Amino acid sequence: MRVLSGGIQHETNTFAVTRTTVADFIRDSHLGPDFGDSSQIRDRFRATNTIHGGYLRGAEQFGVELVPVLNLRAYPSGMVTREAFETLVGELVTRIERALPADGVLLDLHGAMVTEDYEDAEAEIVRRIRSVVGEAVPIVVTLDLHANISPALPKWADAIIGFDTYPHVDMGDRGYEAVQLLSQMVKGEVNPCMAFRQLPLLTLPPMQCTLREPMAGFLNELHQLESRDGALTATVAMGFPFADIECMGVSVIAVSDGDSALAEEIVEQLAKRLWQLKEELQPRLVTIQQAMHVSRDAEGLVIFADGSDNPGGGAPCDGTVALAALIDAGFEGAVVATLCDPEAVEIAKGAGEGGRVRLPLGAKVDSRHGKTLDVDADVLMLSDGQFVFGGPMAQGLEDTMGDTALLGINGVRVVVTSVRKQCIDRNMLKVAGVDLESVSLLVLKSAVHYRADFGEYADVMLDADTPGVHRPDFQSFKYSNKRSGQCYPLNATAVLEAISSE
Numbered sequence: 001m002r003v004l005s006g007g008i009q010h011e012t013n014t015f016a017v018t019r020t021t022v023a024d025f026i027r028d029s030h031l032g033p034d035f036g037d038s039s040q041i042r043d044r045f046r047a048t049n050t051i052h053g054g055y056l057r058g059a060e061q062f063g064v065e066l067v068p069v070l071n072l073r074a075y076p077s078g079m080v081t082r083e084a085f086e087t088l089v090g091e092l093v094t095r096i097e098r099a100l101p102a103d104g105v106l107l108d109l110h111g112a113m114v115t116e117d118y119e120d121a122e123a124e125i126v127r128r129i130r131s132v133v134g135e136a137v138p139i140v141v142t143l144d145l146h147a148n149i150s151p152a153l154p155k156w157a158d159a160i161i162g163f164d165t166y167p168h169v170d171m172g173d174r175g176y177e178a179v180q181l182l183s184q185m186v187k188g189e190v191n192p193c194m195a196f197r198q199l200p201l202l203t204l205p206p207m208q209c210t211l212r213e214p215m216a217g218f219l220n221e222l223h224q225l226e227s228r229d230g231a232l233t234a235t236v237a238m239g240f241p242f243a244d245i246e247c248m249g250v251s252v253i254a255v256s257d258g259d260s261a262l263a264e265e266i267v268e269q270l271a272k273r274l275w276q277l278k279e280e281l282q283p284r285l286v287t288i289q290q291a292m293h294v295s296r297d298a299e300g301l302v303i304f305a306d307g308s309d310n311p312g313g314g315a316p317c318d319g320t321v322a323l324a325a326l327i328d329a330g331f332e333g334a335v336v337a338t339l340c341d342p343e344a345v346e347i348a349k350g351a352g353e354g355g356r357v358r359l360p361l362g363a364k365v366d367s368r369h370g371k372t373l374d375v376d377a378d379v380l381m382l383s384d385g386q387f388v389f390g391g392p393m394a395q396g397l398e399d400t401m402g403d404t405a406l407l408g409i410n411g412v413r414v415v416v417t418s419v420r421k422q423c424i425d426r427n428m429l430k431v432a433g434v435d436l437e438s439v440s441l442l443v444l445k446s447a448v449h450y451r452a453d454f455g456e457y458a459d460v461m462l463d464a465d466t467p468g469v470h471r472p473d474f475q476s477f478k479y480s481n482k483r484s485g486q487c488y489p490l491n492a493t494a495v496l497e498a499i500s501s502e
């Protein structure tokens with residue numbers, strides 16, 4: 001059995017001012033301008049907790065000859081340019097066409113990519129691939145839990161499998177599941193029948209977390225429904241709320257073995273249950289001043305999750321609101337990680353370790369993340385920012401923060417990087433020169449993912465009330481798409497039945 005795999009992943013924050021280009025995909029995929037080949041994909045993803053890592057493991061297990069043709073991602077950022085989309089999708093479609101014939105296709109997509117032409121870019125990718133492989137070749141798509149799914153995508157794919165975790169730690173398992181399902185389809189053992197429903201519901205990162213309630217309990221219920229006789233897989237996509245597009249928000253999917261009534265019934269149950277949880281799914285935010293109070297009273301580590309400036313959701317990662325308050329208070333034991341400011345890193349490198357510099361720090365990308373601070377800083381440590389993920393997310397994968405400086409400013413330490421990277425792994429602090437045991441209040445520019453590797457070391461975790469393009473507060477954004485205004489909580493009197501699947 002010969003199966004082709006491919007992927008283009010991007011989570012698009014339409015409120016971010018930067019555009020996402022071909023160069024961003026090349027840099028963040030660690031590839032050259034030729035976009036790499038099959039062997040590079042195998043080498044990079046083998047034995048990693050990624051979708052392609054799961055494909056490779058599954059292919060070995062189920063006797064599938066897997067041919068990875070292309071796998072590209074860009075770090076979350078603003079709208080993908082037309083040129084980038086046409087270049088990359090053109091390359092993917094050409095490579096798939098060249099690699100035919102195939103018994104099936106696996107697509108590793110995100111689900112929240114927005115381009116200058118397409119609000120649901122994944123639906124367009126699958127539509128184009130469907131047009132070259134034909135109706136008879138099954139296509140199984142995997143998606144991030146933050147996918148904004150329009151009704152078009154389920155029309156072009158035979159089955160959709162979404163992540164079940166946030167922090168995302170089940171990519172390897174979902175990739176494996178996709179190979180298993182596809183191989184059963186090719187052998188004629190199952191006949192997938194998919195039901196899809198969009199809910200009039202918008203949710204925000206802090207409470208989408210599956211380690212906390214109500215999502216932890218909801219996922220248990222989803223797994224119970226998934227294990228019913230005749231059910232193949234079920235997915236909840238919580239949506240990426242920082243995208244002003246018609247298909248934003250929560251949707252649910254169920255795939256059954258040839259039983260459309262069962263798939264519809266599961267989707268109905270999931271939708272009703274989520275609707276009951278809609279108020280619990282709205283976050284409560286805490287200011288940095290409150291966090292300092294909490295930290296003074298706490299025995300152990302307090303984490304202030306500054307999700308408003310989360311680069312993993314397209315924010316600049318250079319916001320200064322929490323940092324400024326900590327410096328003003330001279331809050332010893334506070335660490336801010338990471339703050340992306342390549343210019344500041346260069347100045348620190350010029351002074352060398354042990355040097356003292358005066359420099360403008362942060363808030364240089366736009367005006368939504370505080371003001372640039374003029375600071376006197378001690379250069380405590382310099383590093384190349386190279387690290388390997390040691391925590392559950394992307395474990396084993398190599399990555400870099402670029403040249404990195406640990407600065408000390410009035411008792412506060414700041415990890416300043418030259419590449420935008422969400423601090424989700426303890427190894428990132430380690431290579432920057434921060435020993436977690438020396439930290440009492442840790443400001444992480446991360447909404448939820450940090451919990452995977454830092455959660456067990458924290459006494460208290462707080463969701464930050466700070467400004468930014470990833471702020472978990474719908475009132476901070478002006479949405480122009482019509483559907484958002486019909487959804488809870490922007491429409492407090494929304495009813496579940498008002499907007500149903502097409």
Ligand SMILES: [Zn+2]
Nearest residue numbers: 144145146168
């Ligand atoms: Zn996600």
